[in-house]
Amino acid sequence: MQGVTNTQPLVSVVIATYNMGQYIDQAVDSILNQTWTNIEVVVIDDGSTDNTQETMGKYNADQRVIYIRTPNQGQPKAKNCGINNTHGEFIAFCDADDLWESNKLEVQMPLFSNPAVGVVYSEVSNIDENNIRYIKPAIETRHTGRVTNQMLIENFVPFGTAIIRRQCIERNGIFDEEFRMGIDWDLWLRYSLNWEFAYTPERTYIYRVWSGQMSNNYRGRYEFANRILNKFIAQHKDHLDPKFVKKAWADMYMREAVVYARNEKLFLMPLRKIIHGLWLDPLKIYGWKSLAKLILGKY
Numbered sequence: 431m432q433g434v435t436n437t438q439p440l441v442s443v444v445i446a447t448y449n450m451g452q453y454i455d456q457a458v459d460s461i462l463n464q465t466w467t468n469i470e471v472v473v474i475d476d477g478s479t480d481n482t483q484e485t486m487g488k489y490n491a492d493q494r495v496i497y498i499r500t501p502n503q504g505q506p507k508a509k510n511c512g513i514n515n516t517h518g519e520f521i522a523f524c525d526a527d528d529l530w531e532s533n534k535l536e537v538q539m540p541l542f543s544n545p546a547v548g549v550v551y552s553e554v555s556n557i558d559e560n561n562i563r564y565i566k567p568a569i570e571t572r573h574t575g576r577v578t579n580q581m582l583i584e585n586f587v588p589f590g591t592a593i594i595r596r597q598c599i600e601r602n603g604i605f606d607e608e609f610r611m612g613i614d615w616d617l618w619l620r621y622s623l624n625w626e627f628a629y630t631p632e633r634t635y636i637y638r639v640w641s642g643q644m645s646n647n648y649r650g651r652y653e654f655a656n657r658i659l660n661k662f663i664a665q666h667k668d669h670l671d672p673k674f675v676k677k678a679w680a681d682m683y684m685r686e687a688v689v690y691a692r693n694e695k696l697f698l699m700p701l702r703k704i705i706h707g708l709w710l711d712p713l714k715i716y717g718w719k720s721l722a723k724l725i726l727g728k729y
Contacts, residue, residue: 438468441535441593442518445473446508447526451481453638454526455488460636461524462494466535471495473526474512477502506607513604522593527638529557534634538593541628548598548625549618552591552634559640565633572629578622579671582659582678585615587627591635598625608661611647611654619662623669648693652686680711688720691729700724 443461447454454473461471471494475482478499489495496515500508513521520542524530531537534552541550553572555565570586580586592614602620605613618627659682663675684707687700701724708717723729 438466439520439539440468440470440518441466441520441522441539442516443469443471443522443524444509444512444516445471445524445526446476446505446512447473447478447482448476448502448508449478449480449482450526451478451485454482455485456529457524457526458486458489458495460529460532462492463532464530464535465533466539469494469535470516470518472512472515473497474508474515475499476504476508504607504610506605506609506613509613510604510607513599516596519596520593521596521599523590524635525590525638527640528590529636529638531634531636535593537630537632537634541630542593542595544626544628546626547628548595548621549587550593550628550630551587552630552632554588554591554635554637555633557636557638559638563636572631573627574629575626576622577627578619578669579674581615581618581622582670582674583681585612585618587614587618588635588637589614590637594621595625606661609654609658611650612658615655616658616662619658623666648689652682652689655682676710677714680707680714680717683707683710684714684717684720687724688729691724695729697724700729 445454445457458471458473461469473486473495475486475497483499486497489497498511498515500511520539538550538552541547553568555563557563570584572586573580598621601624606616609616659678663670683703687703687707690696691700704717704721704724708714708721711717
């Protein structure tokens, strides 16, 4: 195969959608209008009951678009169905209510010239439900290279920005359908064991913030985060740095404690979690600050 910088390998883009008829054509159009021309879009309609099917009819004559309608099966299965119907050497993702910048692939694909890189991700900008663009500063620290230690503590990859090699899937699998939330974190953890991550600060992905998004289900989010971390550590503990495993659990306990203190005004349960986190990582300043705020009733 010739180098990525000299040719345009096929990039397959997976969109799993459910009742996003009001936005799905904007997402598809933003991908089809890429400056990178060798592209296919695989849309998995996960049992939508709105006008998604009618909207997707406008692409019937476009051979670059594959539209598959399935019974409602949930996000992990829908995304895996999309992956299993791709043909590209590289696979990317877009949520049905989001958009790509027209030069996204042109910016990110050259970073695959390093054969050790399995995942390339970028920065994001934002858009509201009225298509007004704006930028929210990132609160995460981005990392490159071998990132398992950092990924244990925080999922710093904005999912829709990511492009992956098909070899990642062949070696490390697709989405784990055991989990309903946090499926991208689980994927990146597994990929990080064998692949380097590359990052560009250019904003190539446009994330939509609007009233119809999924609610802030923090209970479900932390339930699955705990399960994901437990499973990953159990399966790969011989390849992990024990120091960072401790840090990961400490961070999990502390952040979960703060969420419950803020949202449910609890005291004893967050107190136990923060203390447990500080026992695992006594030098973590965030934990001591959180403990002080909890005791002083600042949540």
